[in-house]
Amino acid sequence: MSSAARVLIGTESFDVGVESEKLRQQSQAAGALVIFTGMVRGHGEGGAISSMVLEHYPGMTERLIEAIIQQAEQRWSVVSARVIHRVGELQPGELIVFVGVTSAHRRDAFAACEFIMDYLKTSAPLWKKELGAFGERWAEARGSDIDAAKRWC
Amino acid sequence: MKLTVLFFASLREQLQTGQLLIDSATVLPTVASLLDALRSKGTVWQQALSGDRLIAAVNQTVVEPCHELRDGDEVAFYPPVTGG
Numbered sequence: 001m002s003s004a005a006r007v008l009i010g011t012e013s014f015d016v017g018v019e020s021e022k023l024r025q026q027s028q029a030a031g032a033l034v035i036f037t038g039m040v041r042g043h044g045e046g047g048a049i050s051s052m053v054l055e056h057y058p059g060m061t062e063r064l065i066e067a068i069i070q071q072a073e074q075r076w077s078v079v080s081a082r083v084i085h086r087v088g089e090l091q092p093g094e095l096i097v098f099v100g101v102t103s104a105h106r107r108d109a110f111a112a113c114e115f116i117m118d119y120l121k122t123s124a125p126l127w128k129k130e131l132g133a134f135g136e137r138w139a140e141a142r143g144s145d146i147d148a149a150k151r152w153c
Numbered sequence: 154m155k156l157t158v159l160f161f162a163s164l165r166e167q168l169q170t171g172q173l174l175i176d177s178a179t180v181l182p183t184v185a186s187l188l189d190a191l192r193s194k195g196t197v198w199q200q201a202l203s204g205d206r207l208i209a210a211v212n213q214t215v216v217e218p219c220h221e222l223r224d225g226d227e228v229a230f231y232p233p234v235t236g237g
Binding site: 054138 | 161213215229233
């Protein structure tokens with residue numbers, strides 16, 4: 001898979017089954033496929049969420065996530081990887097992010113997938129804004145996410 | 154010295170500016186110098202661009218305030234990220 005196609009940032013929704021199948025077909029040497037998907041929660045710190053808007057830094061978001069994938073490849077035995085992150089307006093329950101990793105065995109696939117997500121959450125230039133009856137509120141970075149990323153050091 | 158300065162998310166809203174094109178007669182040697190110049194634009198700028206939670210990126214790579222700027226650089230300032 002060309003590195004240019006490994007990271008997709010866009011407004012369109014994605015299908016987990018379709019994306020998993022694409023990864024599986026590209027990974028003839030793999031015995032394990034691990035997927036993480038994240039969804040829009042119905043509640044935030046401010047109250048019930050009616051919608052969420054995701055902003056990003058076009059160009060840098062893709063480059064940084066690609067760099068994270070390359071770090072994962074240096075640490076674990078990764079056959080292929082793909083990250084999809086939606087931006088724009090999303091509704092509660094909708095899928096926000098997809099991280100898929102294939103490897104010969106499950107240990108590396110699980111570790112690489114979690115690493116990519118932990119680093120994405122703490123370094124990729126993306127910002128969530130929650131909208132609800134409370135008005136608008138920018139989500140705040142969480143200490144637990146920063147701690148999660150640090151444990152890979 | 155010409156620079157493109159970008160602001161994102163809550164910072165963009167606070168400043169009511171997403172992009173600023175700077176054509177400075179004086180050289181701004183570092184990101185810190187640029188921040189000083191921007192803060193001097195007024196109270197809102199002073200407040201928004203203060204604090205230790207501001208992240209700077211030059212040509213799409215995160216840098217420290219001491220990073221040296223070059224003519225034509227794209228500089229972005231943004232709050233802690235919350236994607237994923």
